[in-house]
Every structure is written in structure tokens, then in C-alpha cells.
Amino acid sequence: MNLLEYALLAGLFYGLYFALVGVGLNLIFGVMRIINLAHGDFLMLGAYGAFYLYHLLGWNPLWAIPIELVVFLLIGLPLYYLLVPRLQKSGDPEMLSFILFFGLSQVIEAAAVFVFSNNQRSIPASVFGGAPINIAGQVFPVSWIVSAAVGLAGIGLIYAYLYHSRPGRATRAIMAERSEAAATGISVNRISALAFGIGIAAAALAGIFSPFMIGAIEPSMGIGITVISFAIIVIGSLGNPIGTLLGGLIYGEALMLMQTYLASWSELLPYVLLILILLVRPTGLLERAVRSA
Template identity: 30%
Template sequence: MLEQQLVNALSLGCVYALFALGFTLVFGVLGVVNLSHGAIFMVGAYTALQVVTRLGLPLWASLVAALVVSGLFGLAVDFLVLRPLRRRNAPHLIPMIATIGLAIAMNNAAQGLFGAENQRFPADLVPDTQLTLGGLQLSVIEMAIILLSFTLMGALLLLMRRTQMGRALRAIAESPKAALLLGINVEGLFYLTSFTAAALGGVSGVLIALYSNAVFPLMGQPMLHKGIAVIILGGMGDIRGALIGGLFLGFAEVMSVAYIGSTMRDAVAFGLLFVVLLLRPQGMFGRVLERKA
């Protein structure tokens, strides 16, 4: 049933978009491709799992814990890795290499702490009730994913478009030096951006873990590849593009599984991405710009 597949695609695309929003936020404001974002995605999933299984707290508490812990990890990455490189005016390639090494270290640490095997959330954590809306069947987790993802994405868009802080972040994205001359606390907003981006990544990790019912140390690696694809597709540093690109990739994957086969899932999704970028190399919302200051 096509309508049902569209619902499945929407829930998966929402998680991709949420993950990519954090990714593109860091690039847009800090000008850095943070390749440890996939490892932070994994940290969020493990945090929620430990809160539920070891502390016995409800799902909403595990989401809050994942948001906070992932955000703190993102803050630590900025303070310990990106900030020293910013002060040295390191070329763009250096932070990428540094965050790749950090991601490998975080993945190995998780494997040492929790083992390499898949872990699962308790079966009774989320009700298996099916909701019926206009003839469509939605599970509770699918409905929660869609609502939570759109809520967080909407809040971020409002923050960026309607608040003084959002205007300051957009000014930094245009020119950190000019923003500093205007009296904006550039370094403080860098930290806030890193926290927010990592928090979004951690929450998306929990949602994917609940959706697939699997938590393992390398779970962030395929998501990192898809996040890179999404932000390139939507336009590097553009929040609208991350949203549309995530939904596009989710729909492409689900439709390819439904009508072609699961073995062609990534081939179809990334093949469509390749075609789009041949026609529009800067992405759907991207612009070819040169930052001069």
C-alpha cells in the first residue's frame, strides 16, 4: 500500500533530517565538517539504553538524558579539539581528520565498555499499539518519531529565524570576524552551537535505536554517511536543505525497499543523490559563496 509506505518513509526521513540538522548547524556556524557526529549519535543511543535498563527510568527521561549527555560530548569536542584548531587558524581539512580520529576512539571505547554485540531496549518500553489515521496504520514509535522530530526541527528554525540569538548565529555564519567586531560573543555561541548540534544527534540516535531496536558501537557510521549525503543534497550549511534532504533520502530508501528490494536500498538512494548533484551541484538550497572575512 503506497500510503503506508509513505508513512514509513516519513518517520525514517524525519530521523535523517534531525541528525543532519545538527551536522549542518556545525558546518554553517563553525565552518567545520564534524565527522565525530556519528559517534555522538551512538552515545545518545547508549545513554538512553543505560538510563532505561540500569536506572529503570521511563523513556522520556532517557530522551532527556541522551540530549544532555550528547550535548556535553559535543561541547567537549569543541572545547578540546575544535577550539585549539580555531585558535591556530588550522585549514579545514585538519578538523575533519581530528574528528575522524576522535570518532574511532569513541567507537572503540563504546565497544570496550558495552561489547560489540547488538543490545536492545526492553520489549515493553514502547506500547505496540497501532494507531489508525485515515486508513493508515502507525505504530506508537512512528508517531512519536514524527512528532518529536518536527517539534525539535521547528523549534530550531524558529530560534534561527525569529530570535536575537538566531540573528547572531547567522551573522557568525557570514563572517566570524565581523560578528566579533559587532560585539557578539562568538566563542560562546560556538559552544552553544556544538552543544545543540550534538544534542540533536543524540536524540536522533535514540529514535533510530527504538525504530530498529538495535544499539551497537558502530551504529553511527552508516548514519554519518547518510548525514553527509543529506547536507550535500540540501546545500551545505542550510537548515531547510537538511530537512528536505533528510526526507528525500528517507523516501528514496523506503520506496526502493518496497518496490525494488532491500539489497538495492543504498544504491537507489545514493544513485538519486548523484543525479540531483549532477543537475544542481550546490544542492537544493545551497549557493556558491566565497567567505571573505
């Protein structure tokens, strides 16, 4: 078996999944210019949702997709109106968002400990069927293929929303220039609230598959996920949801190659990538594309 081939293919599946992990954070930053440091905590809540649906009702995690998309979209809308308009009125919403969402992250984690306890949880990988799938002469777990497919579909849907729907075009107008968008009659708050809800729902969607891609579910997993998401969107360009796909793929490939050849150092990967991209191309790989979008 060729380990390099396996690592590259595995990196592709992981990359598609990690693009989904990062896209919600990037959408929220692109539209509102705020950093949602509680992003990983919403992913964690999505993971617990799938866990309890499976363990209490015996539902396959795929059933959690429509349920969680609706539930987390509905959570995101009022949360936007509660937090973001006040932030936007401040002199430095980006910096204040760091503090506010860090606080929110801590609150969610503490509440999760209280409700779910600290024990690690997971969903048996056999839930998608036992036999692994053979692709290009290599054998991969079904759960990887499903996670990657959902990741790709999620990115595709967000792309379609942004480029082929009226609220999506309004969203891009706000991303380009918030005040000008408001001047043209776009309801900035309504569109931003929708983007905020979609961003949080995307995080929860990624959470459903985290037991198969990221490991055990636990209340403290959020902060690490947020750091990985941040690395992915910085690679692809902050505020550019399409760049997230590229960022996710680069992260996935780098992670799998590190695990194959430098396993002891793979924990450092998000930080190394962040430093490298900030030194070499601080605007991200697709910065030009976002301006012309």
C-alpha cells in the first residue's frame, strides 16, 4: 500500500469536511466583520445533538441534518439581534467581538458541562454500515466519505445561496460595503441575521460528523475547533466563503501528510499554517478574488 497516495486521498476527504467546519465562521466575519469565537462551541452543540438523537432515539446522524439546520438557524436569528447590532454601534466591533464571543464560548462550555457532563462521548462508526469503501485501490471508512460529501454539499449550498439567490446577492453587497448596501435599500440587519443563523447552522452541521472526523465529543472541544477554523479561513482569505474550500483542502492535506510522516508534530499544524500564511501572504490566498466577487 502506498502511504503517500492514501494520505493524499484522506487529506481530500478531511479537507472537504474541514471546509464545512470553517465556512460558518468565515460567512459571519465576511458579513459582519466580527469574529465568532464561540464557533467551535456551536459545533460541539451540534455534535451533542447528533449523539443524543442516536443514543436516545436510535436515529442515524443523517436525520440530525435537517433538524439541526432548522434548530440552529432559529437559535442564530435572535442571538444576532441580541448581540451584533450593539457590537456594530461600538467604535471597534472587531475587537469587542473577540471579547464578547469569548465570553459566550465560556458560557456555552460551562452550560454544556452542566447539562452533558465531562465524559467523552461518541457515535459508533458502524452507524453508516460496517464495510469500508474502496476508492482508487485504497480503503476508506464510509463515515469519511459521508462527512466529505456533506461538507462539499454544504459549501455548494452556501455558494448557491450567495451567488444565485436574492438574499445571497444582498449578503455579498453587505460584504463589499455595509453602508452602501444600506443606502441601496438592503435591510442590512435582516440579511446579516440570516447570515449569522446560516453560519451557526453550518457549524452545527459540521458537528454532526465530528465524532467520525475529529474524535470524541466533550464540552471543552470548542476552542480547539475555533482555532482550526480560524487557520482555515485565514489561509483561504478572511471574509471569502469560497476561499474556505481551498483553506480546508490545504489544512486537510497538510494534516494527513503530517500524521503520516511527522505524527508527533501534527498538533502544531494549525498554528504553523497560521504563522506561515500571515508571514507569506497576510491577506490570504484568495484575497483578490473576494474584491472582484
